Amino acid sequence: MGFRHNNVLHANHFRKDWQRRVRTWFDQPGRKLRRRTARQAKASALGVRPLTLLRPAVRAQTVRYNRKVREGRGFTFAELKEAGIGRKEARGVGIVVDHRRRNLSEEGKLVNVERLKAYKERLIVFPRNAKKPKKGDSTGDDLKAETTRATLPLPEAIPHEAPRKITEEEKEFKAYRTLRDARATQRHAGAKKVREAKKAEEEANKKK
Numbered sequence: 001m002g003f004r005h006n007n008v009l010h011a012n013h014f015r016k017d018w019q020r021r022v023r024t025w026f027d028q029p030g031r032k033l034r035r036r037t038a039r040q041a042k043a044s045a046l047g048v049r050p051l052t053l054l055r056p057a058v059r060a061q062t063v064r065y066n067r068k069v070r071e072g073r074g075f076t077f078a079e080l081k082e083a084g085i086g087r088k089e090a091r092g093v094g095i096v097v098d099h100r101r102r103n104l105s106e107e108g109k110l111v112n113v114e115r116l117k118a119y120k121e122r123l124i125v126f127p128r129n130a131k132k133p134k135k136g137d138s139t140g141d142d143l144k145a146e147t148t149r150a151t152l153p154l155p156e157a158i159p160h161e162a163p164r165k166i167t168e169e170e171k172e173f174k175a176y177r178t179l180r181d182a183r184a185t186q187r188h189a190g191a192k193k194v195r196e197a198k199k200a201e202e203e204a205n206k207k208k
Helices: 028-046 077-083 087-092 106-122 140-144 168-172 175-187 189-207
Strands: 057-059 069-071
Touching: 057 106, 077 087, 077 106, 175 189
Parallel strands: none
Antiparallel strands: 057 069
């Protein structure tokens, strides 16, 4: 237990028959083995299917942690649509769908669309009846292709770029001014619309 700052060092108050309330962890090695055997049993039961479901790459919440990329709950409908995968079809091939999630940036959306396309390319769907494969089922040499059960790795949080010289266009670009102009345009969009409508109405009245 760590102590911080210039505060009082508290005295111990072990007056609740604490010896009966001590939690022990003597079965830790046994639990480790149990978890391992459970994983192996699950893997053998799944056969050639992927070990885990496919989830989107999302940023962790708040400014403190948003540099980190982690797995989200599920893909949005927009991401599935752009990747050319149906909602019901996605659930059938191990892709998690989350109807509540919203895409807040084009970049984040594009990352997950590419993730879905990469998964779709590698996916092998065995037909229930080999003689009558349905639409979307793999056929021919695809069924004999070498498979992997590992999930798709998450993309790099910050893609690394090779060092280069700053271009003249980048030197002349005013980032702060551009952001302020975009903010002002968005804030005053309603008032501008009202002004334009009023002006159009006045001009229409003049013509009468």
